[in-house]
Amino acid sequence: MFYIHQSSCISPQQTFKDADLTVLHGPVEKQLKAIEPTYDAIPPGVLRRMGKAVRMGAGSALPLLQEHGKTDGIIIATANAGKEDCVKFLDQIVQYEEGMLTPLNFVQSTPNAIAGQLGLITKNHGYNITHLHQGLAFENALMDADMRLAEYPDHQYLLGAVDDISVSSYTFEEKEGWHKQEDISNKDLYNADSPGSIAGEAAVMFLVNNIAAGAKAKLVAVDTLHSTDEHIIKERLTFFIQQHLQNNKADLLLSGEDGDNRLAHFYDMAAAVAGNETPIAHYKHMCGAYPTASAFGLWIACEIFKAGALPEHMTGSLLKVSYKNILLYNSYRGYQHSFMLVSVA
Amino acid sequence: MDRIVVTGIGVISAIGNNVAENRHALINRNCGMGKLEMFPSHFSGILPVGEIKISNESLQKKLQVHEPGVTRTSLLALHALQEALQESRLTPAEIAAYDTALISANTVGGMCLTDEMYHDSKKETGSSEYISSYDYGSINRFLQSRFHFSGPINTINTACSSSANAIMYGARLIKSGRVKRAIVGGTDSLAKFTINGFNSLRILSNEICTPFDEGRKGLNLGEGAAFLVLEKESEASSKKIYAALSGYANANDAFHASSLSDDAAGPYKVMKEALEVAGLSPADIGFINAHGTGTENNDLVESIAMKKLFSEIPPFASTKANTGHTLGAAAAIEAVYAILNLSEQEIYPAINFNVPITATGLIPADSYRKAELEHVMSNSFGFGGNCSSLIFSRA
Known part of the structure; x- marks a missing residue:
């Protein structure tokens, strides 16, 4: 597919600029909240008016857009962006009984605000799009970038995913039963044996193009499907592995398991398909559960290639590694599934 | 390279419930704008809107939708999608094949239920049947479960140009060889949310809108849905082709x-x-x-x-x-x-x-x-x- 050159990540862990994954930061009030930097790249007047998702998106993307040459377009994935302003505007409608309302929340409630703001701030007139499809929004963004780079082989794109925890998005998920009732440490996420997970958030950005030289990683393939039938998902994952991996074996399975015991059987299935010899690492205890979390998984995969080591909290024991490829499997709420294969460049 | 052709179209709007009615209305210079009637709003009778005069109950009955939590945005989408699928004569097996994509766009999702969403967003209150139906992806999820789509599915947003990008994305999936056919379109229903939003920006007209007229005073909001079936020309040789x-x-x-x-x-x-x-x-x-x-x-x-x-x-x-x-x-x-x-x-x-x-x-x-x-x-x-x-x- 294409090559990943630069990456940037604002997450509940120390991932922005100088990443340090050895220390695991835990949840606050049952939420894994992003460690937000000071956002030096955003003009203060503009920053004040930004909602959290736009702020995190712009804050993670602008260093890449400003420091690494021409970018031909902006491809963003988000499922929740805008929800905070959306509910604020709803509150206005109800509170003032459809009276004289201020438009700021309405304008910012549109989920294309991140891509739009990035286009505006960097005067980028190129391709500009926002993918929203829940737990597969980021995978669709990947496919979009892949198609653009086939259509315009010398282009470079900003490709990213942003979802934030807002009071309202948290309340919706809480009512739908996607959070753990008990207050647990993220260290214990995979042993909890209870429904739900810990809410999370992050903004992850990549610069991608067709140039192998100097790349951090190569995205080899991505596939998605909607199903709740484990057998169908198993068939598709098996086919995916056969199609894209020599010896049908991945060096590492980076599992999107999120500690929800209702979904654990999907991840057990993926581990079985990957095979006994393939070690497993996790990442949702670091970023929490949110729709575009697989983007954080891809960022982690790039870091694993770079660091050559995995911290103990990801695997259960410290691993020194020289992986050539990493398979990612993720399920969103048990009905959306994605497979990604990423390799060293 | 094969051309990408349109083998089915479906539409529902304020000027007609299907393609034939819409065409008839366009020929006859019909204007669909009128008084907002389907939900209570301060602006009913003040701001003209292009409303489809079919209630949610009638749509549910007509479309045989019995499951809970299906919003008007999804019902309109289903109405137009069914017409496009019939026109294209795709078989249920082709619709459910892994090389058939479903790509659609919307900008209000389930927010047409503005008051329900307001209550569901608050911790103190219970949750309605629509709790999982407000987000933009919920429409495609409903269509997916109804038709058993197993290929790529995507929901796109570029605000008021959203469904153009859904059409484009579907065409590019075909062009890239990822799928043989793509069902593409868009849907949105009128909502207190958007009426108040555009009104706060002062771009809604309290008269019937007059595009490209010197005296234009702003836009009128409308609602509707449309879908196209896109196929590779070589896959559609026996079909009626509307356009490329x-x-x-x-x-x-x-x-x-x-x-x-x-x-x-x-x-x-x-x-x-x-x-x-x-x-x-x-x-x-x-x-x-x-x-x-x-x-x-x-x-x-x-x-x-x-x-x-x-x-x-x-x-x-x-x-x-x-x-x-x-x-x-x-x-x-x-x-x-x-x-x-x-x-x-x-x-x-x-x-x-x-x-x-x-x-x-x-x-x-x-x-x-x-x-x-x-x-x-x-x-x-x-x-x-x-x-x-x-x-x-x-x-």
Whole structure:
């Protein structure tokens, strides 16, 4: 597919600029909240008016857009962006009984605000799009970038995913039963044996193009499907592995398991398909559960290639590694599934 | 490379419940604007809207939707999708095949239930049957479970140009070899949310909208849905082909969050690039379905862009004067109209137009007529600077 050159990540862990994954930061009030930097790249007047998702998106993307040459377009994935302003505007409608309302929340409630703001701030007139499809929004963004780079082989794109925890998005998920009732440490996420997970958030950005030289990683393939039938998902994952991996074996399975015991059987299935010899690492205890979390998984995969080591909290024991490829499997709420294969460049 | 052809179309809007009714209304200069009746709002009777006069209960009954939590946005989508699928004669097996994509767009999702969403967003209150139906992806999830789609599914948002990008993404999935066919479109229903939102921006007119008229006072919101079935021409040899999708482009105006630049950078760029993708020159375009919202800003900037690109401006009109601005559905509905221009070889007149804009002097198509059309362009521009243009060509 294409090559990943630069990456940037604002997450509940120390991932922005100088990443340090050895220390695991835990949840606050049952939420894994992003460690937000000071956002030096955003003009203060503009920053004040930004909602959290736009702020995190712009804050993670602008260093890449400003420091690494021409970018031909902006491809963003988000499922929740805008929800905070959306509910604020709803509150206005109800509170003032459809009276004289201020438009700021309405304008910012549109989920294309991140891509739009990035286009505006960097005067980028190129391709500009926002993918929203829940737990597969980021995978669709990947496919979009892949198609653009086939259509315009010398282009470079900003490709990213942003979802934030807002009071309202948290309340919706809480009512739908996607959070753990008990207050647990993220260290214990995979042993909890209870429904739900810990809410999370992050903004992850990549610069991608067709140039192998100097790349951090190569995205080899991505596939998605909607199903709740484990057998169908198993068939598709098996086919995916056969199609894209020599010896049908991945060096590492980076599992999107999120500690929800209702979904654990999907991840057990993926581990079985990957095979006994393939070690497993996790990442949702670091970023929490949110729709575009697989983007954080891809960022982690790039870091694993770079660091050559995995911290103990990801695997259960410290691993020194020289992986050539990493398979990612993720399920969103048990009905959306994605497979990604990423390799060293 | 095979052409990408349209083998099925379906539409529901304020001017008709299917393709035939919409065409009849366009020929007869029908305007769908009227009083908001389907839900209570302060603005009912104050701001005209393009509302579909079928209640949710009637839609549910007609479409045999018995499951809980299905919003009007999803019902309208299903209505249009069913018509497009019937027209294309796709089998249930083809619809459920892994090489069939479902790509659609919307901008309100389940927020048409503004009051329910308000209550569901608060910790203190219980949750309604719609708790999982507010987000943008919920519409495709409903359609997926109804038709058992197993190929790529995507929900796209570029504000008011959203469904143009759904159409584009589907076409590119076919072009790239990822799928053989793509069902693409858009849907949106009227909502207190959007009525109050656009009103707070002061771009809604309290009169029937008058696109490209010097005296225009703003837009009227509408609702509706439209879907197209796109297939590789070689896969559709035995089918009726309505038109081919030959050009498309997306670009950003990069000027302002909610208005277009004076020099029309974005609108000009997408029209030009869509022509390049289609391998056409401006003179090849026989008709333009303009974005034409009826706002001060849009119609002036779009006129400037057309004047910049075309040495002789082809006949053009905005069907938002008929349907209202249906937001996430608009580009798909207007794509259906552009396809009808080609398949029926006819031009539908602009309505509610009297006096050209002083600065640009452009006069939209004034009467219904048969016309030899080879290529029709359809423009869509949205908040966030998101501009798109599509070109359809004769079958």
